[in-house]
Amino acid sequence: MKLTLSHFWSSRHRRKSSDIRSGNFYDQGEGMVTVQYPRETIPIPDNGRYRLHNEMDDCIVCDKCVKVCPVDCIEIEPIRAIEEVGRASDGSPIRLYAAKFDIDMAKCCYCGLCTTVCPTECLTMTKTFDYSELDVRDMVYNYANLTPEEADEKRRLLDQFQKEKEASKIAAKPATVPLSESATPAARPVFKPTIKPKPQEIEAKVEIIEDKEDVEKPAAKPVFRPTIKPKTTTQPVDEKPVSEVESPPVPPKPVFRPTIKPKPPKE
Known part of the structure; x- marks a missing residue:
């Protein structure tokens, strides 16, 4: 009863909500700690991951959040604009409309990947x-x-813009004029294969040509005979060339004969 009465007496005071980095955080061991929610709330950190929110004025509908979401809680239906819709706060041009941008927080796993890849x-x-x-x-x-x-x-x-664009491309192409009957192209010549003569027929034709006397043979060209110019030497007439000077005979090398050393006598 003494312990119960001490807690009851200390409940007259309440612990204040403070951060763990405060100096007296562990000194608050007494007092009532129950938070009267929703009138009172616990301080929430700035980097907490809770409900998602999208600012559509800065959204360029790039579809990156849909691709990176591991649980597919984001659905986007983009519509391409004919001209630039506007610009985001960072200067990025907006060229798409968002006909559908739904976030199902019942599926969200609060990983924060979609906020990381968002370019704007x-x-x-x-x-x-x-x-x-x-x-x-x-x-x-x-x-x-x-x-x-x-x-x-x-x-x-x-759809109307795309149809007009395709029609302008077709109109820009040069029109093909049909060819009249007078301007018809000439027909290609018929291919006629040539038959190569056999070697025996060639030899017979050569013999017939040689037998004819009235065939004039072309004059044979003279044989080319090169002329050799004499070499000019700077040696005097009286002296013999260096190659003709007699050199002293070189004595032959002696034949190598190995010598065998006698073995020392055994003691």
């Missing part, structure tokens, strides 16, 4: 952590910037 940082996680709903369908948050009627109108304008 328009997708963030807020400090709102209490968003319980009675119906799970109310956990889907819509951030589309077009109504269904406006989305149909944008699709119709895009």
Whole structure:
């Protein structure tokens, strides 16, 4: 009873919500610690990962958050604009409309990957952590910037623009003029294969030509005879050339004869 009464007496005072980095955080061992929620809340850190929020004015509908989401909780339906819609806060041009931009927080695993890959940082996680709903369908948050009627109108304008673009390409091509009967191209000559004569027939024709006397043979060309110029020497007439000077005979080398050393006598 003494312990119970001491706690009851100390409950007159309440512990204040403070950060763990404060100097007296562990000194607050007494007092009532129950938080009167929702009138009182615990301090939320700035880097906490809670409910997602998308700022559509800065969204360029790049579809990166959809590709990186591991649970597929984000759905986007883009519509290409005919001209530039606007610019984001960082200067990025916006060329797509978002006919559908839904985030299903019932599927979200709070990994924060979608906020990391967002190029304009328009997708963030807020400090709102209490968003319980009675119906799970109310956990889907819509951030589309077009109504269904406006989305149909944008699709119709895009289809019309694409048709006009294709028609202009066809009109820009040079028209092909049909060829008249007088301007018909000449027919190609018929291919006639040539038959090579056999070697025996060639020899017979050569013999017939040689037998004829009236065939004039061309005059034979004179044989080319090169002339050799004498070499000019700078040696005097009286002296013999260096090659003709008699050199003293070289004595032959003696034949190698190995000598065998006698073995020392054994003691």
